[in-house]
Amino acid sequence: MERLICLAAGYAFGLIQTGYIYGKIIHKDIRQYGSGNAGTTNALRVLGKKAGAVVFLGDFLKAVVLCLLVRFLYGKTQPEMAPLLMLYGGLGVVLGHNYPFYLNFKGGKGIAATSGVIISMDWRITLVCLLAFIVSVAATRIVSVGSLLVVSIFLAMWIGFGLFGLLPLTGAYLTESYIVVLVFAALAYWRHRANIKRLLNGTENKFGSKK
Incomplete structure (x- = not known):
């Protein structure tokens, strides 16, 4: 039951579509421009740096706030399960962000929200993911490369830390957490499937491109 409660609460938080809301304020539906995505990268490309920063922070913080809320509610009563929740x-x-029902399930790709989850879960993984994102995007100028690298590192490090006893979960809860983190990565790859195709074809947009 706790799992369903947390999923439902998270979905409700995910429905706060920062990119869509920002666009509506300036009378522009961001989903009608650029990649048609309601996330940070498209906001940056279509609406500019200020919009990109606002959208990232909004989508990032809604995940952080939700994770902190779950920790507050379950940290003392079910400490052994709280990280999993x-x-x-x-x-x-991420599901609410990617698939908002009131926007015909057309939202973002969930990377900013996933980043909020990562920083809420483990600072060591956060540092590695941040460094990898900065270096990869600086080297390739392709945001999707950095985004997919982040979720891949999150999955690999979470499993690695779990195997070496470096996570606050044990037993069945730890094993279950591997599956949940795998779903994070799978969702990211699925939402980036068009980007992956363009990467393979050598036609992916680079940072700063207006295409």
């Missing part, structure tokens, strides 16, 4: 809540945020 935080992951479920964060997953709900």
Whole structure:
């Protein structure tokens, strides 16, 4: 039951579509421009740096706030399970962000929200993901490369840390957490499937491009 509660609460938080809301304020539906995505990268490309920063922070913080709320609610009553419930809540945020029912399930790609989950779960993984994102985007000028690298590192490090006893989960909860984090990565890859195709074809947009 706790898992479903956290998923549902997360989905509700994920429905706060920062990119869509920002666009509506300036009378522009961001989903009608650029990649048609309601996330940070398209906001940056279509609406500019200020919009990109606002959209990222909004989508990032809704995941952080939800994870903190779950920790507050379950940290003392179910401490052995609380980190797992935080992951479920964060997953709900990503699902709500990617598939908002009131926008015909057409939202973002969930990377900013996933980043909010990562920083809420483990600072060590956060540092590695941040460094990898900066270096990869600086080297390739392709945001999707950095985004997919982040979720891949999150999955690999989470499993690695779990195997070496470096996570606050044990037993069945730890094994279950591997599956949840795998779903984070799978969702990211699925939402980036068009980007992956363009990467393979050598036609992916680069950072700063107006295409």
